[in-house]
Amino acid sequence: MNLYMGKMLMVDLSAESVTTEPLRAEWLREYWGAWGLALRYYTDAVSPEIDPLAPENVVVIMTAPLCGTLVPLASRMCLVSKSPHTGTIFESNVGGSFGPELKYAGYDGIIIKGRASAPVFLKIDNDRVSLESAEHMTGQGIFETEKLMEAAIGAHGAKTLAIGPAAENMITYSMIGSESYRQFGRGGTGALFGSKNLKGIVCRGTGAVRVADMSRFLERTDHYTKNDLLCDDNLWAKTDGTPILVEVTNEMGIHPTRNYTKGFNGRKEQLNSDAIQAAKLGNRACASCPMACGKFTRVNSAEIEGPEYETLCLGGSNCDIHDLEAVIRFNRLCDDLGLDTMTCGSTISLAMEMTENGVHNFNLRFGQVDEYLKVVYEIATLSTERGRDLAKGAKHLAAKYGAEELSMEVKGLEMPAYEPRGNFGMGIAYATSERGACHLRAFPIFATDPHDIDALVSDVVDAQNANSIKWSLGFCDFWGTVNTSIEADLMSAGLGEAVSAEELDRAGERIWTLSRLFNLAAGFTAADDTLPKKIMERPLEGGRHEGRVFSRADLARAMQSYYELRDWSAKGIPSSRKLAALGLETTTL
Amino acid sequence: MKKELFANPDLCTGCNRCTLACSANKEGVFQPSKARMRVTNFPLRGFSVPNICFQCPKANCLEVCPTDAMFRGADGVVRLNRDLCSGCGACVTACPYGMVEQDAKGIPYKCDLCDGDPACAKECHSEALVHTTGDAALFQLKAAQMKTRHNSGTPLEKRHKVAEALKRNSRG
Ligand code: SF4
Numbered sequence A: 001m002n003l004y005m006g007k008m009l010m011v012d013l014s015a016e017s018v019t020t021e022p023l024r025a026e027w028l029r030e031y032w033g034a035w036g037l038a039l040r041y042y043t044d045a046v047s048p049e050i051d052p053l054a055p056e057n058v059v060v061i062m063t064a065p066l067c068g069t070l071v072p073l074a075s076r077m078c079l080v081s082k083s084p085h086t087g088t089i090f091e092s093n094v095g096g097s098f099g100p101e102l103k104y105a106g107y108d109g110i111i112i113k114g115r116a117s118a119p120v121f122l123k124i125d126n127d128r129v130s131l132e133s134a135e136h137m138t139g140q141g142i143f144e145t146e147k148l149m150e151a152a153i154g155a156h157g158a159k160t161l162a163i164g165p166a167a168e169n170m171i172t173y174s175m176i177g178s179e180s181y182r183q184f185g186r187g188g189t190g191a192l193f194g195s196k197n198l199k200g201i202v203c204r205g206t207g208a209v210r211v212a213d214m215s216r217f218l219e220r221t222d223h224y225t226k227n228d229l230l231c232d233d234n235l236w237a238k239t240d241g242t243p244i245l246v247e248v249t250n251e252m253g254i255h256p257t258r259n260y261t262k263g264f265n266g267r268k269e270q271l272n273s274d275a276i277q278a279a280k281l282g283n284r285a286c287a288s289c290p291m292a293c294g295k296f297t298r299v300n301s302a303e304i305e306g307p308e309y310e311t312l313c314l315g316g317s318n319c320d321i322h323d324l325e326a327v328i329r330f331n332r333l334c335d336d337l338g339l340d341t342m343t344c345g346s347t348i349s350l351a352m353e354m355t356e357n358g359v360h361n362f363n364l365r366f367g368q369v370d371e372y373l374k375v376v377y378e379i380a381t382l383s384t385e386r387g388r389d390l391a392k393g394a395k396h397l398a399a400k401y402g403a404e405e406l407s408m409e410v411k412g413l414e415m416p417a418y419e420p421r422g423n424f425g426m427g428i429a430y431a432t433s434e435r436g437a438c439h440l441r442a443f444p445i446f447a448t449d450p451h452d453i454d455a456l457v458s459d460v461v462d463a464q465n466a467n468s469i470k471w472s473l474g475f476c477d478f479w480g481t482v483n484t485s486i487e488a489d490l491m492s493a494g495l496g497e498a499v500s501a502e503e504l505d506r507a508g509e510r511i512w513t514l515s516r517l518f519n520l521a522a523g524f525t526a527a528d529d530t531l532p533k534k535i536m537e538r539p540l541e542g543g544r545h546e547g548r549v550f551s552r553a554d555l556a557r558a559m560q561s562y563y564e565l566r567d568w569s570a571k572g573i574p575s576s577r578k579l580a581a582l583g584l585e586t587t588t589l
Numbered sequence B: 001m002k003k004e005l006f007a008n009p010d011l012c013t014g015c016n017r018c019t020l021a022c023s024a025n026k027e028g029v030f031q032p033s034k035a036r037m038r039v040t041n042f043p044l045r046g047f048s049v050p051n052i053c054f055q056c057p058k059a060n061c062l063e064v065c066p067t068d069a070m071f072r073g074a075d076g077v078v079r080l081n082r083d084l085c086s087g088c089g090a091c092v093t094a095c096p097y098g099m100v101e102q103d104a105k106g107i108p109y110k111c112d113l114c115d116g117d118p119a120c121a122k123e124c125h126s127e128a129l130v131h132t133t134g135d136a137a138l139f140q141l142k143a144a145q146m147k148t149r150h151n152s153g154t155p156l157e158k159r160h161k162v163a164e165a166l167k168r169n170s171r172g
């Protein structure tokens, strides 16, 4: 087969069995790969009421068709399941090289179900696949686990997915790490592995990915790389990487500071791109990426690939921490113990505000470094009372102490580092994302008028559809100018069959809509398409949009217009006309 | 002046575009494991080493070949004449950098510098791989790399040892 490997790895941990199945070819032209295809497999395998941490739940890991080729920024791999953190359908994706390696080993994806009776890891050495005991890895951090799994395969350079103690403890915002500093970061992917007694996956693949016509494929790839990717709009990723956003969002007045109290951080210089450049040892890239947006930094003895923007803000400004070394240490602890830096940072900043407001004393204060670093370990290991409290995440922590008005999440997922009061588009994106507050579904921060609701609703809908297919083809967010015409041309050259931009557009909307159907069946309603109380009630302090709220009335107007544009009912339910147009009328959940 | 291939690990991002380009060029598929140069990654330490064939002036692979199948072309590149090759694998063992491997039929393959137009260097966007006449700094770098010789182990093990030594110099 061209581009695809044509085979899925089926792992049943309860039965201790690993088998292969042919790829469901009938789904490819509708769901394509990664997010879409994983979602299709997932919805086929489980019912929406499933308990995410039950053995019956399924985890689908899926590569994309262009993954493992020379097409740049197209090797991201997706994980789809129901999130133990939010209870929604959840897609998380990771860069690096695991995806390509899995394809070289001969598989498009892995479907995991059941629960092992004792800790195991999955060893994939081309067509030799086995479950191995992970008893000796129990309690180890991700970095050590990677080393042990690599040794088990006996070849330097094997690629890994691993969990740390946070995931073994099934903390609902634990993550799965890959190649040390890359993650299926959000939504508790780690707890899914933890609940299955699966410590990790190690993979070595020496096979090949094929394309229909190599010289045409290389010619088209080179054309778009030179004339579209490596152009002014995208080059920030190569020069600065995500830390560039520290200056950008401060300038816009949407840089969350002190648990989303302010939109501007007066001490940003210590965490901005210049600070990162000063600490940089080298640039790091995912497979096949010429941008290398990863900046490997060291301050004193603390080194890491990163920190990325979200961590610089949610683990930095938003906790009023301005010391790069401290943020690097925070980031490294999270990466090793297996916690999502975004949710972890956001939950700590909430505990800081609760302490300062006298709601409850966690001995965590804005700007206080020592306790901020100590509590990360306490969370991951559940070793103290406050650690166990913070391990619940923002929503449940706030609820426990009656401080709901301070919890900054949507559908239970803590907000990314873009302030919705200063940009209503981000608010609309957070309220309508299938996985709760997320910046990877729509990112309208550069809108001409950040408070023009109608224009922003339309931007958000377009971006959600475009990103649904973009993630399904494995593209990285940072090829910001890629579109379905480019995608279709590359897919045509690789497959040797004509693929049109229109069918990809429709697939994007189909994937988005199927996620919505899942959430509705899982019990979510239009009432969940909302924003945190603080955003709707408390005026933003500092920065360009000082004094703004995103009021309930504005939000209601935005949601009405969003549902109309999507041809969903006033209750947020897709119309049967829309379902028929997308070929979803017979898809049962 | 003659152009050579130089590798600078400090600039390598670990992207593997080079090995993808090489395998596409030489094998007609995307298969980094068959590339004629390789990248050794140390993700935890943020370091990657492009392992390349140096077309050694005193080439062990060529010297040990019992049938003269390995020879030096007029362009200075160390090449294989498949018709003369017995498949004994002596060259694989002899290369101290792990840069000769054998295919399923036992026939060795190695970098031929793409006849003077290296596909790998063209896909390297960080100047970790360059095809140039070289300057003092690059020649110094190459000399230091060529000193990291290893006489035992599989090609993969040798490449890893070479890379580990270069990493130690740069990252400790
Ligand atoms: S294959 Fe090895 S010994 Fe032969 S020329 Fe290349 S680096 Fe030197």
Ligand code: SF4
Binding pocket: B005, B021, B022, B025, B026, B035, B036, B037, B110, B111, B112, B113, B114, B117, B118, B119, B120, B121
């Ligand atoms: S010069 Fe050509 S043959 Fe040698 S490693 Fe580079 S691409 Fe491969």
Ligand code: SF4
Binding pocket: B011, B012, B013, B014, B015, B016, B017, B018, B019, B039, B048, B050, B123, B124, B125, B126, B127, B128, B129
């Ligand atoms: S293309 Fe360049 S930067 Fe990328 S892995 Fe190869 S040598 Fe390193």
